[in-house]
Amino acid sequence: MIRLFPICLLFLIKVTVSKEADGNDCKGCFFEDKCRKYEEEWLEKLEIMCATRTCHRMSDVEWKVYAKSVFCLTGDGECVENGTTWAAPEDDECWTHTCKILGTRNIRIESTSGGDCADATTNSPNERRNRRETSLRKTKRGPNGPTEPTFYSR
Structure with missing residues (x-):
């Protein structure tokens, strides 16, 4: 009986610690x-x-999540800064992408067909190549600043 109590106590502690907070x-x-x-x-x-996010206390009972900084996401999952250019193959064609962060509320990845997909960084593509844009509005504006992200694409 004495041996069972510590084992049960350890089991209860472990279950309590591993419980996910709601x-x-x-x-x-x-x-x-x-x-x-x-x-x-x-x-x-x-x-x-x-997005680099942070949790801020608004009052004793209110907390909000804010985006401190934003970056573009490349196809291989890397976060890159404004003005960064990279090439990536899509549908048997090489595309050159450029990260455009316009202010704090709008992110755009401009893509142009062509480029050197064997090279990690590329120079600016020719003006005659096909262009496409993907936009993502970063946040809605609340009374205390930016709040949750709002997504859209063109």
């Missing part, structure tokens, strides 16, 4: 099924963008 237990921002602590920063990768 929105009611979270003492910070409960965002995308995760509890984030006050001032915690994390990198989030979305459709065509990466």
Whole structure:
């Protein structure tokens, strides 16, 4: 009987520690099924963008998640800064992509057919090549600044 009690106690402690927090237990921002602590920063990768996010306390009972900085997301999952150019093959054709971050609320990846897909970085493509754009509006504006992302594409 004496040996069973410590084993049961350890089992209960382990179960309690491994339990995932829900929105009611979270003492910070409960965002995308995760509890984030006050001032915690994390990198989030979305459709065509990466965002460094942080959790801010608005009052004793209100917390908000903000995007501190944004980047473009390449096809291989790398986050790149404004003005970065890269080449990538798509549908048996090489495309040159350029990251355009316009202000704090709009991200665009401009793509031009052509380029050297064997080279990681490329020079500016010729003006006569086909162009396409993908846009992503980063955030909605709330009374206290940017809030959750709003997505759209053209």
